[in-house]
Amino acid sequence: MSYCTATYRIHDAKADFQRKAESIAVGMTVGSWTELPQLQQESMRKHLGHVVSVKEAESAAGKRYADVTIAYPDLNFSRDLPALLITAFGKISMDGQIKLLDLDFSENFLSHMPGPKFGIEGIRSLLHAPKRPLLMSIFKSVVGYDLEGLKQQFLAQALGGVDLIKDDEILFDNPLTPIERRAEICRQAAEEAEQTTGKKLLYAVNLTGRTSELRKEALKAIDAGASALLFSPLAYGLDVLQELSSDSDIHVPIAAHPSLAGALYPAPNYGIAASLLLGKLMRSAGADLVLFPSPYGSVVMPREENLAIRDELVRKDSPLRTSFPVPSAGIHPGLTPRILADFGQDVVVNAGGGIHGHPGGAAAGGRAFQQAIEASLAGQSLEEAAEHHAELKAALQLWGGQR
Amino acid sequence: MSYCTATYRIHDAKADFQRKAESIAVGMTVGSWTELPQLQQESMRKHLGHVVSVKEAESAAGKRYADVTIAYPDLNFSRDLPALLITAFGKISMDGQIKLLDLDFSENFLSHMPGPKFGIEGIRSLLHAPKRPLLMSIFKSVVGYDLEGLKQQFLAQALGGVDLIKDDEILFDNPLTPIERRAEICRQAAEEAEQTTGKKLLYAVNLTGRTSELRKEALKAIDAGASALLFSPLAYGLDVLQELSSDSDIHVPIAAHPSLAGALYPAPNYGIAASLLLGKLMRSAGADLVLFPSPYGSVVMPREENLAIRDELVRKDSPLRTSFPVPSAGIHPGLTPRILADFGQDVVVNAGGGIHGHPGGAAAGGRAFQQAIEASLAGQSLEEAAEHHAELKAALQLWGGQR
Incomplete structure (x- = not known):
């Protein structure tokens, strides 16, 4: 299995960041998980995003935030930047105070990015x-x-x-x-x-x-x-x-x-x-x-x-x-x-x-x-x-x- | 003369907003003005942006800001959205706390926007x-x-x-x-x-x-x-x-x-x-x-x-x-x-x-x-x-x- 990961900084005074992270991992991939029948879970597992890490912290100004990393299966998107950006930050860019800090490309995804010619x-x-x-x-x-x-x-x-x-x-x-x-x-x-x-x-x-x-x-x-x-x-x-x-x-x-x-x-x-x-x-x-x-x-x-x-x-x-x-x-x-x-x-x-x-x-x-x-x-x-x-x-x- | 205008909200604790507005109007069009020789001013005037209005205010949180409207001569840019966005918000998007609130298209510019087909x-x-x-x-x-x-x-x-x-x-x-x-x-x-x-x-x-x-x-x-x-x-x-x-x-x-x-x-x-x-x-x-x-x-x-x-x-x-x-x-x-x-x-x-x-x-x-x-x-x-x-x-x- 091959994944691209996205790291977000999420500011929220009260959120359960672990739960929020899990809802992103599911919501931006298969849509819903726990309510899926066992059999469907098996066939869907390869499309499911997962939480890599959740690091809670407090800013100098005393604001509560977490840096959250989610892995998105390459299987879910085509090998172009619009597809990856829509997958990783399309809808959730609008879901509260969230900033996209980083993307890590899988080897496979990166092989479709030719990079600078010179x-x-x-x-x-x-x-x-x-x-x-x-x-x-x-x-x-x-x-x-x-x-x-x-x-x-x-x-x-x-x-x-x-x-x-x-x-x-x-x-x-x-x-x-x-x-x-x-x-x-x-x-x-x-x-x-x-x-x-x-x-x-x-x-x-x-x-x-x-x-x-x-x-x-x-x-x-x-x-x-x-x-x-x-x-x-x-x-x-x-x-x-x-x-x-x-x-x-x-x-x-x-x-x-x-x-x-x-x-x-x-x-x-x-x-x-x-x-x-x-x-x-x-x-x-x-x-x-x-x-x-x-x-x-x-x-x-x-x-x-x-x-x-x-x-x-x-x-x-x-x-x-x-x-x-x-x-x-x-x-x-x-x-x-x-x-x-x-x-x-x-x-x-x-x-x-x-x-x-x-x-x-x-x-x-x-x-x-x-x-x-x-x-x-x-x-x-x-x-x-x-x-x-x-x-x-x-x-x-x-x-x-x-x- | 035909102009598109842009309205910005600029937050700044100390700025002279009128001066800031003038520097945008000049900087994003002809580059410099007062140091131009008279003759060149005459030929350049049609390319010069100008300040339409500067409205200072204070936010509910006590932050000082101004809503600034600048007019950009149509003569300076081609009839496409990237050109207008680069003209009106390209460089100055990076110049301090500034948000683009609105754009008003000239009739001429608008005539190149076909809008919805249905x-x-x-x-x-x-x-x-x-x-x-x-x-x-x-x-x-x-x-x-x-x-x-x-x-x-x-x-x-x-x-x-x-x-x-x-x-x-x-x-x-x-x-x-x-x-x-x-x-x-x-x-x-x-x-x-x-x-x-x-x-x-x-x-x-x-x-x-x-x-x-x-x-x-x-x-x-x-x-x-x-x-x-x-x-x-x-x-x-x-x-x-x-x-x-x-x-x-x-x-x-x-x-x-x-x-x-x-x-x-x-x-x-x-x-x-x-x-x-x-x-x-x-x-x-x-x-x-x-x-x-x-x-x-x-x-x-x-x-x-x-x-x-x-x-x-x-x-x-x-x-x-x-x-x-x-x-x-x-x-x-x-x-x-x-x-x-x-x-x-x-x-x-x-x-x-x-x-x-x-x-x-x-x-x-x-x-x-x-x-x-x-x-x-x-x-x-x-x-x-x-x-x-x-x-x-x-x-x-x-x-x-x-x-």
Whole structure:
């Protein structure tokens, strides 16, 4: 017998958690059990969920809760994420204060999740960057720009030596900068910059539109030179990401944007834990890079949640390729040592304002980040490195050092 | 200029809500404003979001919050729900305690939402039931049953005179009861029952599997005789529902299951309000019937939230067809007067245990509900009606009357 398990945190002032757990195990599988005739029980037993564990506790605020793990027979659902999510959290998501903390896939279920096509190693190989942290920059403003406007922005960022540039997730298909024209013009700009920097560069173009058209849009962009895709899986469904990532014609990395995730993970007693939503599920669905709110900046996620996402993206005890963690928002060069301390080298340092807002412009902003990364890797303090690097010095003066 | 607006509830002990609202209006559209040169402001103004209103208040628990409405220029996003959701709630869903309460579509945006293909009037016409409340029953257990087992259950429910029967949402495509075989055998059972009851009956077969296969699966089911579909849009994305509902080959009503909705609506300071998620968005995406947790039973939603969902599904000031509200979970015949008082006649009374658990079996359970509905419509008390109706009497004895 093969099972997938789900772990929930259930807040309830009075519930008998063991009984509640048993009612979930039965209710979300065979429906009823004790009233079944003996003979039917025998034939139904293989479909019956069971309680793996019930751990009662009290929160710091004195609220009573339990972490409950239930095993669901693989036999009951098809090998796709919607089926597992509906089985494990469909109806009971609405049954009181319950948060889905984790899912553990059976070997069989996991064998149907292809995971990232590139992953950390594949992206490193595309960029000829076998070990060091990568640097990504985001367009500052995209809405309302024409192709020439985007190209100028792209070029400024690319000349700073970044490894990846991504569209803003709010840049939808539009007559001014249609996806295939954006892909083409930015490919040209990337090649132009490469002649100066000597560095490879991936451009993640934002994939948008109607669900059934996404594949066609992706192929159009790739044909025109897009070297990566940006996609917001939570606006479309994780299965759509999985279908894109496992499509053999879509042979570029996919960066998953956490758009809408805040509707799901932050409440302590409802929703889906960040480590599952933005960690395990994104990786399982095939995201090569996963963006999520950093604990450092303006849009804040607690550090332990960030590290839990990281763990799910890079853990080695999974047959799937790893995904690059991309902690985002509020990142400036002074934070680099802290990011590397938290994430190690398998991280993408990702900045928008921290690059475009540099007093010397976006190219100087990119260089300041590169200088900060190099200094950190060399065990040098940023202040020390800044003595020999004007761009880093200006960045530290503007935004300060490690906080 | 044409705008869609979004209304948020933002909880914050200290924020300057007006400033926060302005930062959303700028940040989620043009990115920055005050630092733009005059000339660029002129060309960018048409892309700039603006604050419609900021209403500060304090919750009963003494928490400070504001309801903030922002207008987003249609010019900035494509005419699909993922684009609007990413624009209005993508990034800022992660920015502190913020809940999306409502979206108002511009006329132009709305003209791209076809809405329900059948709606309340269309379903009434299929069932030859022009005015009265409808009655739906749910399979009791489905997992592990073979076709003959499902047929027997179907027949028992159908003989009770219900208008609709739906699959359980956890019945996925499986070798024992594949969708086209289920559709076929239940169509036969429906015809068989019709000869006894003289009533039309819709069977909503659960549509599951990989996203890109759903259309094919739906057509397979319809070809085999499925007269309706059950679908869990929140496991797949609302746009997938919209593509199915607007597909001219899918000429049967679609019932939307609220599976996973509890991950989104119940937290007071995060997520998406139930009236928007299960009301306006489901209707816009084309659900002909929408299930949601009733305020009466085991899986409880507050009554005012239920009525707010109802309002969104049936309001007449929209060009879209209306959707049938289906308050679900914990419904037994004794609750019928209360349901009709809350919802009027444009409601589907939906029961699982309240039909199958009837002492006289599922057919008797269906008849008890019919008797309760008829009595309520005639202004008769259930106790009075029960004197002449054995099935209703047994139901009231078991589950009690109106609570």
